[in-house]
Amino acid sequence: MTLPNPEPSKPAISNVASVADALSEALTATYRLVMKSHLYHWNVTGPHFLTVHELTETQYTDMFAAADQLAERIRALGKLAVINPSDLGGGAEGRDADVSLSAEEMLRDLLSDHERLAARMRALVGTAEAAEDPVTADLATTRADFHEKASWMLRATAG
Numbered sequence: 001m002t003l004p005n006p007e008p009s010k011p012a013i014s015n016v017a018s019v020a021d022a023l024s025e026a027l028t029a030t031y032r033l034v035m036k037s038h039l040y041h042w043n044v045t046g047p048h049f050l051t052v053h054e055l056t057e058t059q060y061t062d063m064f065a066a067a068d069q070l071a072e073r074i075r076a077l078g079k080l081a082v083i084n085p086s087d088l089g090g091g092a093e094g095r096d097a098d099v100s101l102s103a104e105e106m107l108r109d110l111l112s113d114h115e116r117l118a119a120r121m122r123a124l125v126g127t128a129e130a131a132e133d134p135v136t137a138d139l140a141t142t143r144a145d146f147h148e149k150a151s152w153m154l155r156a157t158a159g
Contacts, residue, residue: 013077020079021062022127023136026120026143027070028087033113034063035088036097040106043099051157052103055112059150066143075138107158111151118147 013019041056071081101109121144128136 001028001078007145013131013133016077016079016087019128019131019133019136020074020077022124023074023077023084023086024079026117026124026140027067027074027081027118028052029066029084029120030063030070030143031083033065033110034060034090036113037099039099040101040110041089042148044103044106046103048103048107048157052106054154056156059110059114062146069136069139070143073136075134107154109156114151118144118151119148 037056037060041053041060044052045054073082095109096111098105121140124140125137125144128134128140
């Protein structure tokens with residue numbers, strides 16, 4: 001029996017490179033926030049310890065799984081999913097994790113990063129839609145929703 005098309009088909013996307021680049025940036029930013037959230041999870045102290053400890057665990061667990069989805073989407077587009085370890089510092093996405101911060105300062109720091117990542121995901125929706133890539137647009141919409149909800153939770157918790 002012969003398969004009709006033994007070669008995998010390429011997605012019919014008008015600008016794969018721009019979508020894959022935007023996905024790669026989102027992947028790096030997501031992984032950076034996973035690491036920061038995990039560091040704060042381990043090091044938070046004070047009267048808000050349990051709240052911040054549990055909230056950050058919920059968030060970094062979700063984002064870790066999302067990083068895999070973002071990387072798999074990059075691969076589905078035929079590109080390599082790579083994160084440069086030197087890009088995992090604070091850089092343009094915000095400051096590095098400062099584990100000496102108070103719980104309230106950690107919440108505000110994470111809030112800022114989630115807001116920035118939500119905006120990045122909304123921009124990715126536009127990039128994907130312009131390239132006629134509804135799959136990536138849907139993924140980015142889901143991720144924007146997560147980061148907007150995380151922002152709300154952090155804002156409400158920080159008071």
